[in-house]
Every structure is written in C-alpha cells, then in structure tokens.
Amino acid sequence: MSSFLPLLGPEDPTPYRITKATAKGPFVLVSDHAGRAVPSCLNRLGVEEAEWERHIAWDIGIHGVGIALSGLLGADLVEQVYSRLVIDSNRAPGHPTSIPAVSDRTEIAGNKALSAACRARREREILHPYHDCIAAILGARKSPTALIALHSFTPVMNGVARPWHVGILHHRDTRSARIMLDLLRQEGDLCVGDNEPYVLTATSDYTVPYHAERAGLPYLEIEIRQDLIADEAGQKSWAQRLARLLPLYWNAISGEN
Template sequence: MEETDWGRHIAWDIGIHGVGVQLQTLLGADLVEQVYSRLVIDSNRAPGHPTSIPAVSDHTTIGANVALSAACRARREREILHPYHDQIAALLRQRQTPVALIALHSFTPRMNGKDRPWHVGILHHQDTRSARIMLDLLRQEGDLCVGDNEPYVLTATSDYTVPYHAEQGGLPYLEIEIRQDLIENEVGQISWAQRLARLLPLYWNAISTAH
C-alpha cells in the first residue's frame, strides 16, 4: 500500500468520527468507536468472515493481509474485534432504561466508476419500522437525497454490529450512512451532528410509541 491509501475510504469511514463525537455531546449518548483501521480487521464483520481481513479493497492489494496465517487472524480478532464488541455489549447491559442502537458510518461518493447520489442512507434488515420512521424524518427535511438500504443492503452476513447487538437482542436500531464529502471537514460534521441530534429524539418518540 501507498501511504496515501491510509487516507482513503478503504481504510476508514471518513468524517464519521467527528459526527459521532459531536452527537455524543449533543445527546449525552454513549459512543463506542473502533480505533483500528478496517484494513487491520473490519469490526463490522463477523469473526471469520471472508472479508473481515481483506487482501484486496477497492482494487488495492493489502500486502500485509495476503497469505495471513490463521494465528495472526485469531490474534487480531482476540485483541481488536472482541474487545470492541464486548464494550458495546457491556454498555447495553448496563442501561437501566430503554435504548436504541445507532450505528454510524460514511460512504465514498463514487464507487466502481459510479456516482452515488444519496446524501444519507438508512440500512435495515429485520427492523423495518425503525428505518421507515427515520427515512420519513429525513425526507421531510426537503434538502436531502435519502437512500433506502443504499448504498448498501444490510444483511445478517454482510453486517455484524446490528445483527449481533440489536436484532438478536430485540433492540430498535438505525444504521446511518452519510456521504463522505458532506462530512470531510468540521463544518460538515457539526452540521450533520446537529441535524441528527434534532431528528433522533423525534425518531425515539415515534418508535417508543410504536413499541
């Protein structure tokens, strides 16, 4: 890999850290972040998933992952993947009041030669009720192109955090994808955090009533 590859979307979800930190402050929420690059191990993939430690990402060979031994894979899971998910599970167990899991991600504006028009996407699998509420709220903003299971489709095999922590536990959840060029600087990150801080309580009120 070239040094510049570490700044590309293949290595991390560009901009979402700033959104998450701002949102944590605005809502008083718990925030759990993975500090390792997904090129080391993707914490949103199940242990042993074929793409959890990619040898190639967006046509770029990840040399350190080629022919990686089983022992090295197991070590990355033990030292990086499991502590991350253990922390999420511990926080969910400690909560004494109803809670929703909000998974924050960002996506590259262009992939495989195609532009992605969505400003934001809501991914869902089993809990379509939560998704519908948030999709409606985002569309009512009037200035957004909103993706429904775009730019990705959430499945039990392509995702891990939501299926494992939310769907298995019967928790309401949202998986939110924001386009990276909208949050590549602090101004955009603050703007999106403020928008979500305004909409998420409306979502919570609606889903609490629905439940």
C-alpha cells in the same frame, strides 16, 4: 513476526474509545470504522501512505460526527480505533471480507496469505474487545435503548457515483428504518437511500445483527456520504441534524408501542 507474540505492543492504543454519556437518554452510538490506527508490528500492512487517506482505511468524517453527536445528545459513543484494513469490526469473525486482501482496487499486502493464528490474533485483540465493550454498555443499561450505528460511504465506488446524501440500512427492524427514512425525507434537501448504498443483512454486517437484532433492540444504521462530512463544518452540521431528528424518531417509535 511470530504468531505467538501479542499483536498490540505497549505503544499501540486500546482498540476501543469510549465517550461517556453525560445525560440519560435512549441512544447508544457505535462507530465501527471511526479509526485508522495500525498495530506497529504490522508495518502499515505494506500499504502506501496515500492510501491511508482513502475510504478504504476508515469511514472518512464519521469520527467528527460521532463526537459532536455524542456531545449534543449526551449519549455514550463507542468507536473502533483500528483501521478496517487491519480487521473490519462490522464483519463476523472469519467472514471473507473481514481482513481484506484487496479493497476498492488497492492490494493490502499485509493481509495476503494470513495464517489462522494471525487472523485469530486480530480477532482476539481488536475485534472482540471492541464488541465486548459495546455489549457491556448495552448490558448495563436499565432503560429502553436504541442502538445507533454510524457510518460514512464514499461518493464513488468502483467508478460509480452515488447520488444519496444519507442512507438508512435495515433488515429486521423495518419500523425504525421507516420512521427515520420519513424524517430524513421531510428535511426536503436530501436524497435519501433506503438500504442504499448497501443492504443490511444478517451476514454482510455484524454490529447491528449481533448487538441489536439478536436482542430485539431497535436500531438505526446510518450512512452519510463522505464529501458532506469531510470538514468540521459538515460534521457539526450533520451532528446537529441527527441530534434534532433522533429524538423525533424515538418519540415516534415509543408512541407506537
């Protein structure tokens, strides 16, 4: 297709989905990998249909957790609608893994040898509108806020099994992480990862560094193992757990100020 045409056609969804807050509270929920839509002009990126069921396309289960958690807390939720294979909303523009040509051993034909114009179009029409939406919601808030980034991780990556049920990823805001790690460990039934299965850094991630660390906002980046939230019962149960623990986290961090 010509790089002068828009990427998104009239039949393609808006790149972000907002679930509006129904109560006053400190949390803004964001979910970079909640969706797996593909702009129709990209022809499924040349990737087999079965691959779209895998974790490479999206964070399995996290949409259900996010919607349920937003409902329980009455908090704003912003979700990315397009697949991370189209463009990864948790990578800075131009990052080497932003538009992956290979993901967990699967080749993404439609991402190979992309022109600068095609990359720019995905950034302009999918990445930036999503982050502009988050920035607008954060910018309009008048009360203390914590950014809660919701993710899920595959139980097995590159053939290696992961033992953690849940992980808290952190970089500059170690205080928030420490409080939430303690709360999760006190649950008694969880294997809790401290910067596992990934380490949060200023360059590997984008959403937390860009929206929270840059502004000095407290944040939590939460990773839940996908087999625990594969069905609705698991999603509800994890949403209920987080809806119980997040206010305790907020009380603790507010009390320390």
